[in-house]
Amino acid sequence: MERRLTRKGILFVLIGPSGSGKSTFCARLVKEFRKELHYSISVTSRAPRANEVPGKSYHFVSREEFLAIRERGEFFEWEETHGNLYGTLRANLENGIAMGHDLLFQIDIRGALSMKRAYPDNTVAIFILPPSFDALKDRVLGRSSIEPEELRRRFATARQEYDALLELRNDPGKIDYLVLNNELEETYDNVRSIVVAERSKYLRIEPQAVSQFCEVNDDGV
Ligand code: ADP
Ligand code: 5GP
Numbered sequence: 001m002e003r004r005l006t007r008k009g010i011l012f013v014l015i016g017p018s019g020s021g022k023s024t025f026c027a028r029l030v031k032e033f034r035k036e037l038h039y040s041i042s043v044t045s046r047a048p049r050a051n052e053v054p055g056k057s058y059h060f061v062s063r064e065e066f067l068a069i070r071e072r073g074e075f076f077e078w079e080e081t082h083g084n085l086y087g088t089l090r091a092n093l094e095n096g097i098a099m100g101h102d103l104l105f106q107i108d109i110r111g112a113l114s115m116k117r118a119y120p121d122n123t124v125a126i127f128i129l130p131p132s133f134d135a136l137k138d139r140v141l142g143r144s145s146i147e148p149e150e151l152r153r154r155f156a157t158a159r160q161e162y163d164a165l166l167e168l169r170n171d172p173g174k175i176d177y178l179v180l181n182n183e184l185e186e187t188y189d190n191v192r193s194i195v196v197a198e199r200s201k202y203l204r205i206e207p208q209a210v211s212q213f214c215e216v217n218d219d220g221v
Pocket of ligand 1: 016023025
């Protein structure tokens, strides 16, 4: 049997304003680390965008269905963002952790902080920062058609996320990495390097898994 360095699962959380590039990098990571990184599909009451596949981007449900799931206690965390409800299913998280899988989340900063509180040693929070407000605006407008009112709501949320980001500077260990999303390929390289490095952190690796590689047998020398 192949010997492996086994370790506890890591919860990688991508955060950043709408249009910062979270979905783009999640899709690339899942494609590259297919067997080793599982995407946690959130539940939302918002309507699907033209390019979104139900059950892949999100589980799209009505507001009533969302509230019923919440009532049954099936969410690990949920938040309301620009008028829509979003939640992480408890089962996604618990099954992933139990199976020792690494999980990938794309949730807002409040959700990321809930995860940090519950799993401080396992959560890696990565904030994706657009290079400018103009670039963010161009990217959001270039992604799909959006009503002016919806755009204003998203920018209001972006402002709150930036405020939270700046405040958390004085609260070490909440946001682990900040990645500027200027050039796409370079940024992806940075994000994937974080994933690769975090997976090799010595403290995450089970001691007995390490010992199997540390035999020194000089009998036959
Ligand atoms: P989010 O998931 O954070 O809302 P997306 O991943 O949907 O953001 O990205 C918003 C838009 O910006 C998408 O059309 C995406 O292709 C584009 N985009 C992301 N990163 C870059 C980049 N570095 N340069 C140019 N366009 C980008
Ligand atoms: P969007 O409508 O652009 O897909 O997402 C809006 C915001 O909701 C983004 O910041 C996204 O990360 C966040 N979001 C998506 N799923 C969840 C979730 O399960 N929990 C929380 N707290 N936020 C989420």
